[in-house]
Amino acid sequence: MPRLLFLTLLLSLPLLAEEPAPTGEFLFTINCSACHLPDQQIVGPSLVEIRGLYEKNIDGFLSWAKNPVQKRQGAIEMPSMAHIPDEQLKLIHAHILEISKGLKQVKQSNADPFSLSATIARRPNLLRIFMPDAGPAAIAVAVDHTYSYCWDAGTCRLRYLWRDGFIDGFPVWKANGNGLPNVVGTKILTEPDSPLAQLSGGTPPKFLGYNLKDGLPTFRYRLGNTTVTERLTASDGTLQRHFTLAPPPAKDLLLPLANEKGVTWTHLKGTPGKGILEGPLTLSPAEAAAFTLSLVQP
Amino acid sequence: MKFLLLLAASLATASADVWTDAFTLESTPIPAGIDPQIGGLDTLPDGRLAVCFHRGEVLIYNPADQSWTPFAQGLHEPLGIIAESATSMVVMQRPELTRLRDTDGDGRADDYETIYDGFGMTGNYHEFAFGPARDKDGNFYVALNVASNGAGIRKEIRGDWTSIGVPRETMDNSDGQWGRFKDKAGRMYSRAAYRGWVMRISPDGKTVTPFADGFRSPDGIGIDAEGRLLVTDNQGDWRGTSPLYHVEQDKFYGHPASLVWRSAWTRNPLEVPVPELEALRTPAIGLFPQGELANSPTQPIAIPADTFGPFAGQTLIGEMNQPTLVRFLPDPLDGISQGTLVPFLQSKNLGIGNHRLTFTPDGALWIGKTHLSWAGAQGLVKVTLKDKHPFAIDSVHLLKDGFEVRLTEPLDPASAKDLALTSHRYLYHATYGSPKVDEQTLSITSTTVSPDHRTVILKADGLREGHLHVLNLKFLKSTDGKPLLGDLAYYQLTKKR
Numbered sequence: 001m002p003r004l005l006f007l008t009l010l011l012s013l014p015l016l017a018e019e020p021a022p023t024g025e026f027l028f029t030i031n032c033s034a035c036h037l038p039d040q041q042i043v044g045p046s047l048v049e050i051r052g053l054y055e056k057n058i059d060g061f062l063s064w065a066k067n068p069v070q071k072r073q074g075a076i077e078m079p080s081m082a083h084i085p086d087e088q089l090k091l092i093h094a095h096i097l098e099i100s101k102g103l104k105q106v107k108q109s110n111a112d113p114f115s116l117s118a119t120i121a122r123r124p125n126l127l128r129i130f131m132p133d134a135g136p137a138a139i140a141v142a143v144d145h146t147y148s149y150c151w152d153a154g155t156c157r158l159r160y161l162w163r164d165g166f167i168d169g170f171p172v173w174k175a176n177g178n179g180l181p182n183v184v185g186t187k188i189l190t191e192p193d194s195p196l197a198q199l200s201g202g203t204p205p206k207f208l209g210y211n212l213k214d215g216l217p218t219f220r221y222r223l224g225n226t227t228v229t230e231r232l233t234a235s236d237g238t239l240q241r242h243f244t245l246a247p248p249p250a251k252d253l254l255l256p257l258a259n260e261k262g263v264t265w266t267h268l269k270g271t272p273g274k275g276i277l278e279g280p281l282t283l284s285p286a287e288a289a290a291f292t293l294s295l296v297q298p
Numbered sequence: 299m300k301f302l303l304l305l306a307a308s309l310a311t312a313s314a315d316v317w318t319d320a321f322t323l324e325s326t327p328i329p330a331g332i333d334p335q336i337g338g339l340d341t342l343p344d345g346r347l348a349v350c351f352h353r354g355e356v357l358i359y360n361p362a363d364q365s366w367t368p369f370a371q372g373l374h375e376p377l378g379i380i381a382e383s384a385t386s387m388v389v390m391q392r393p394e395l396t397r398l399r400d401t402d403g404d405g406r407a408d409d410y411e412t413i414y415d416g417f418g419m420t421g422n423y424h425e426f427a428f429g430p431a432r433d434k435d436g437n438f439y440v441a442l443n444v445a446s447n448g449a450g451i452r453k454e455i456r457g458d459w460t461s462i463g464v465p466r467e468t469m470d471n472s473d474g475q476w477g478r479f480k481d482k483a484g485r486m487y488s489r490a491a492y493r494g495w496v497m498r499i500s501p502d503g504k505t506v507t508p509f510a511d512g513f514r515s516p517d518g519i520g521i522d523a524e525g526r527l528l529v530t531d532n533q534g535d536w537r538g539t540s541p542l543y544h545v546e547q548d549k550f551y552g553h554p555a556s557l558v559w560r561s562a563w564t565r566n567p568l569e570v571p572v573p574e575l576e577a578l579r580t581p582a583i584g585l586f587p588q589g590e591l592a593n594s595p596t597q598p599i600a601i602p603a604d605t606f607g608p609f610a611g612q613t614l615i616g617e618m619n620q621p622t623l624v625r626f627l628p629d630p631l632d633g634i635s636q637g638t639l640v641p642f643l644q645s646k647n648l649g650i651g652n653h654r655l656t657f658t659p660d661g662a663l664w665i666g667k668t669h670l671s672w673a674g675a676q677g678l679v680k681v682t683l684k685d686k687h688p689f690a691i692d693s694v695h696l697l698k699d700g701f702e703v704r705l706t707e708p709l710d711p712a713s714a715k716d717l718a719l720t721s722h723r724y725l726y727h728a729t730y731g732s733p734k735v736d737e738q739t740l741s742i743t744s745t746t747v748s749p750d751h752r753t754v755i756l757k758a759d760g761l762r763e764g765h766l767h768v769l770n771l772k773f774l775k776s777t778d779g780k781p782l783l784g785d786l787a788y789y790q791l792t793k794k795r
Contacts, residue, residue, distance in 0.1 A: 030589025031731075034619050034673040043672050069477060077448045079485065079534070079730040117331030119353050119371065127354060128374035128391060135454040136419040137374075137393035153393060153415070154456035173333065173353055175671040177375060177392070178423030178449055209396065209411040217410075 024095030027088050031081060038099055040106040043175075044078060047100035054093065061093050062086055112170035120169065124215035129169050132180045133190070134159045137207075140181070141217060142166040144234045148185065156205035156221040157194035158230075161239070161295070162187045188297065189263045195255040199223035199245075239295040241265065248289035254280040262298035267291065316781055317645040320685035326678040329366045332357070334676040336666025338379035338389060339654035347656065347664060348387055349678065350376035356387065356398065356407070359678070361658060370398045370407040377517070378429045378597075378654070380438075390429045390440055393419060393456070395499060413503040417442055418457025418490025421471070422449055424515070425493060431519045431527065436501035439509065439527060439545075441516035444486040444494040444555050450476035451489065458491040460558045462566055484568050485535035485730060486514055487555050494556025496529060496545055508559065512551030512579060517618075517653075520598040523611045526635075528626075530595035530615060533588050538724025538732030540595050541582030542615065542626060544635040552579040552726070568728070576726055581792045583635040584626055585724070585766050586617075588731060591641060591788060593619035594672075598626070599655040606661065606683050608692060608706035614642060616652040616665065619673050621645060623652055623665075625784065627693050636792045638694040640784040643681065651675030689776040690783040692752075694769070696795050700742075700757040701769060703787065708751035710775045717745055718770035719758050721791075736765070751777065766790050 035043035036050070054061035066089075068078040081089065114120065119127075123142050131138035135154035142148045148166045150159040165185025172179045194205075201224035208227075210217035218231040229244045245253075257265045257280065267281050283291055328334040338350030347359040354373035357366050369387070378390040385400040387407070394415035398407035419425055422445035429440035445451070450471035459466060468479040469489070488494040496519065498509040514537055518530030527545045531537055536553045543551050550557070554567035554575050586592035596616035601609050613626040622644035628637040651667035651674030658664065663681040668674055692704040701719075719740040725732040738760065746755040754774070761767065772785040 026589065030593070034593055037673075042669075077480070081730075083729055083731055083733060114331060114333050114353070119331065119333075119355060126372040128372055128393065129354075130421060130452075135456050136421040136452060137415065137456050139372075153412075154419075154454075169353070176423050177426075177670075207394075207412050207415060209409065212408045212410070 022088065022091070024091035024093075024098070027084070027092050028095045031084060032092065035078070039103045040108055046105055047096045048103050048105045050096055051100040055097060058090060058093055062089050065089050065092075112168065112174070114173075115168070115170070120166070122215070123166075125166060126212070126215075126217055127167070127169060128153075129167070129172055130177065130180055131159075131167075132183065139217075140167050140169075141232070143216065143232055143239065146237070147232075147234050147239045148183075149232060150183075151217075151219060153207045153219075155194070156207050156219075156223070156228075157197075158191050158232075158241075160187055160190040189258055189260045189295075191258040193256075194223075195257055195265075196223055196226075196228060196243075196245075198254075199226045199228070199249070201225075241293040241295070242290075243292070244290045245288050248285045250285060252285070253283045253288040255283065256280045257293070262296075264296050265293035266296045267293060315645065315647075316783055317643050318647050320683070320688045320783055321643060322682045322684050323643075323645075323647050324680045324682075326359070326364075326680060328677055329357070334678075335668040335670065335674075336654055336676070336678060337375065337377040337668060339656045339664060339666040339678075340379045340381040340387075341656045341658050341664075342381040342384055344384060345659045346384075347658070347678075348379050348381040349666060350379050350389060352668065352670070356389065358384075361660075361662075361680075367405060369400070369405070370410070375426070377426060378440075378519075380430055380432055388413065388430055388432075388438065390427050392425070392427050395427075395430060395438060395440055395503075413438070414440070414497070414499045414506055416457070416506055417492045417497065418455065418459070420445055420455045420469075420490045421452025422446065424448065424486070425490070426515070426517070428517050429519045430499075431521050433521055433527070434525055438499040438501075439496055439519055440499065441496045441513060441519045441529060442493050443515050443517075444488045444513070444553070445490075446486055447480040447483045450480070450483075455490055460489055460491075462558045462564070463487065463489060463568075484555055485728065486553065488558060492556075492559050494553060495559060496527075498547075507547075509547055510545050510549050510551060511556040511559065512549075512553050513556065514553040515594075518595055518597045518615060520613075521600065522598065522613045522626075522628075523600040524628075528598040528613065530586075530598060532594050533731050535728050535730050536726065538726060539588045540586040540592055542584035542586070542595065542598070542639065543580065544583045546580075549580045550578045552582075572727065579726075581636075581764075582790060583628070583637050583792075584639045585788065585790045586624060586639060587734075587766065587768075587788060589620075591620065591639060591786075592617040592622065592624055595624065596653050597655050599657070601663075602657050604661070605657055606663070607686055607688060608690070609688075614655060614663070615639075616655055617650075618653065618669075619650055621648050621650050623648070623655075627691065627787075629693070629695055629789070631696065631793050631795060634793045636696075636790055638691075638790075639788045640691050641786065642784055644784065648679070649675050688783050689780045691771070691787055694787050694789055696761075696789065696791065697755070697757075698795050699759070699761070700755065701767075701787075701789065703754045703756065703769065703771065705752050705754070705774070705776075705782075707776050707780075709747065709754070710777050710779070711747040711751055713773055713775040714745050714747045714754050716773050717742055717754075717756055719756065719767060720770075721760075721762055721765040721767045723762075723765045736762075738762075740767075761791060761794060763791055763794055 065081040125142040137154040167181040169181040206222040208220040335352035356370040374392040395413040399409040424446035426443040430438040498507040515532040615624040623642040625642040654666035695702040722734040722737040767789040769787040
C-alpha cells in the first residue's frame with residue numbers, strides 16, 4: 001500500500017507543478033543551443049571554450065552577451081542577448097559551467113572530408129560557388145587536369161584562367177557560404193572585360209544557362225540583340241574558346257583580347273588582326289558567326 | 299524504493315516515446331562522397347525521390363531497390379526542387395531558378411536553363427534563396443532571404459542596389475571596416491533588389507511579379523491542400539518568435555528591410571515608426587514559441603489525400619532546432635487566416651535538422667536534414683504510420699468564449715479534466731527575438747465532452763486578440779488509454795468570434 005501511494009505521488013508531481021520559473025537549461029535551449037555545442041565549435045565557440053573565458057568572470061559574460069562584437073576572422077557575430085534579464089543570463093552562465101564540466105574541446109580537423117570525392121575531383125568539373133575576384137553568381141570550371149577558369153553568370157563573361165589545379169571550396173562548404181574558395185594553381189590570365197562587350201549596346205547582359213557535353217559547359221547568353229554561346233575545351237594541351245553569335249554582326253567585329261605577360265588569345269580561323277599583341281582582332285561578319293580562339297603562352 | 303524509481307522512470311520513457319509507438323522512423327544511407335546535407339527534396343511522378351545536396355548534386359533515390367543515381371551536379375547551394383518528371387526538374391539555387399533537363403535520355407541532366415535570375419545578390423552569406431513552390435496554375439514562388447549584418451557585402455554585386463541606407467563603401471566586407479558600420483545597417487538588411495520578397499514567376503518564366511514583402515529568413519515556402527501559399531520565417535529582428543504566414547499578393551509580412559523595393563518607397567525602413575509598420579503588417583496565422591515548439595521552422599507541405607490516416611489534407615512543417623515537426627490546423631474566420639500549431643513527431647528519435655519534406659505514393663513521409671553549420675543534422679529519414687488510429691487533435695475551433703477541440707478518436711471522458719490555458723504575446727521590434735509578454739493564466743469555467751466523445755469544449759474567461767493561446771491537453775486519453783500525440787495546441791488568436 002505505501003508503495004502504491006508513493007507511486008501515485010510521483011506520477012502526480014507534474015500536476016502540482018505550476019508554470020515553474022525558467023531554468024538555465026531551458027533558457028540555454030531557447031537562446032543559445034542553435035549556435036553552441038558543448039565540446040565543439042559550430043557557428044559559435046563551444047561551451048568548453050566559453051567556460052575557459054568566463055568561468056570566473058560572470059560580469060564579463062553578462063556584458064559580452066548584451067553587447068557582442070565579431071572577434072574571429074570569418075565567424076558570424078553573435079546577436080545581442082540584451083532582451084534577456086541579467087538574472088536569466090546568470091542562469092545560462094551557470095548552466096554552461098554545469099554541462100561543460102569535465103569536457104574537453106573536440107579537436108576538429110580543418111581538412112575537407114570530401115576532398116577526394118567525385119564532386120571535387122572529377123575532371124572536367126563545373127561548380128557554381130562564390131569565387132574571389134568575380135561577381136556572386138560565379139561558376140568554376142575545370143576543363144581538364146591543367147586548365148581551370150572562372151566564369152561569371154552575372155556579367156556573362158570569363159573572369160580569369162588558372163592552371164595546374166582547381167579549387168578548394170571547403171571554406172564555403174564547411175559553413176553557410178560566408179567564405180571564398182582557394183584557387184589552387186597559378187592564375188595566368190584575367191580578362192578586364194568581355195571581348196564582346198561592344199555587342200551589349202549599353203543593356204545588361206542576360207544569362208540563359210548552359211548545356212553540358214562531355215562534362216564541359218556551353219554557356220549561352222544575350223548581349224544586346226545577339227545570342228552568344230561560349231565553350232572552352234582543351235585538346236593536345238591547348239586551351240580553346242569557341243564562340244557563336246546569332247545573328248552575326250552586320251559589320252566587322254573588333255575584338256580587344258586580353259594580354260597578360262604574353263598570355264593571350266589567337267585566332268584559328270579567318271584573318272588575324274595586325275599583330276594581335278598590339279591591336280584588336282578583326283573578324284568579318286561571316287567569321288564572327290562561329291569562331292575559335294586559342295590560348296597562347298610564351 | 300529502487301523498484302519504484304525504475305518503474306517511474308520506465309513510465310516516463312514510455313510516455314516520451316508515444317510517437318515511435320505510432321510511427322516508424324528509418325534512416326536511409328547516403329552514398330559515400332556526398333556531403334549529406336539536404337537542401338531540396340521532392341517525389342518524381344514515378345515515386346522515386348529527387349534529392350539536392352549542399353555541394354550541388356541532385357541524386358535520384360529509388361526506394362524500391364535503394365539505389366542512388368546522379369542526375370545533376372555543380373549547383374550553388376540548392377535549397378528546393380520540384381521534380382516535374384524523370385527528365386525535368388526545377389531547382390532554386392542561390393543565384394537563380396533553373397530547369398535541369400535530360401534531353402538525350404541518358405538519365406542525367408545535360409541542359410541547365412536559367413528560368414529566373416533577375417534578383418540581386420550582394421554576396422552576403424545570408425542571402426539564401428528558397429523555393430520553388432508551385433500553384434495549381436503552374437506559377438513558381440521563390441523567397442529571397444535578406445542579408446545579415448553578421449557580415450557586409452562583397453566588392454562586386456549582382457543586380458540593382460538601393461541607395462537607401464548606409465553608403466555602399468562602408469558595407470564592403472573585404473576591408474575589415476565592417477564592424478564600425480554594421481549597427482547602422484539593420485540587423486538584417488535588404489540592399490540588393492527584392493531581398494526579403496516572395497517573387498512569383500509565370501510558368502513560362504517570362505513574367506516575374508514582386509508578390510509580397512516583409513520577410514526575413516523564409517526557409518519554408520509551400521502550398522497547402524486548399525491552394526494557399528504558406529511561408530515560415532525565423533525568429534530574429536522584427537520576429538519576436540518564428541511565424542507562419544498565409545501569403546497574399548501585395549501584402550507586407552512585418553520585416554521592414556524589404557520595403558525599400560516597393561515602387562516609390564523613399565524612406566529608410568529603420569526610421570519608420572513602429573506603429574506605422576504595425577498597421578501595415580499582416581498578422582501571422584500561427585506562431586511557433588521559440589525554444590518550446592520551434593526555433594527555425596522550415597518547409598510547409600500538404601499531407602496528400604489517403605495518407606497518414608486522419609492527418610490527410612493537413613499541413614506539416616519542418617523544424618531545424620527542435621526534435622519535432624509541426625502540424626498546422628487552420629481555423630479561418632471572416633476572411634482572416636488564423637489557426638493552431640501542434641507538435642508532430644516530437645521525439646528524440648526524430649532528431650533535429652528537419653529541413654525538407656516530401657511524401658511518396660506509398661504513403662511514406664521523407665525528411666531531408668541539413669545544418670549549414672548551425673544546429674541541425676544531415677541525411678534522409680523515412681516515416682511511416684504504424685498506428686492506423688492515432689489519437690491526436692483533429693481541429694481547434696475558436697468559440698466566443700473558449701475553444702472546441704476535435705479529436706481523431708473518441709476520448710475517455712473521465713480524462714477531460716485539468717486542462718490548462720495560458721496566453722501571451724511577443725514584442726514587435728527591431729531587437730532580436732522577444733520575451734513572452736503579458737502572460738496570463740486563464741481560468742477555465744467549464745469542460746464539456748460531446749456525446750460522441752470526439753470533441754472537448756472548453757469555456758474560459760479572458761480570450762485576447764493578438765495573443766497566442768496555449769492549450770495544455772496532456773491528460774487527455776483515448777478510450778483505450780492512449781495519450782494524445784501532440785498535447786499542446788498553440789492557437790494564434792488574431793480575431794475573436
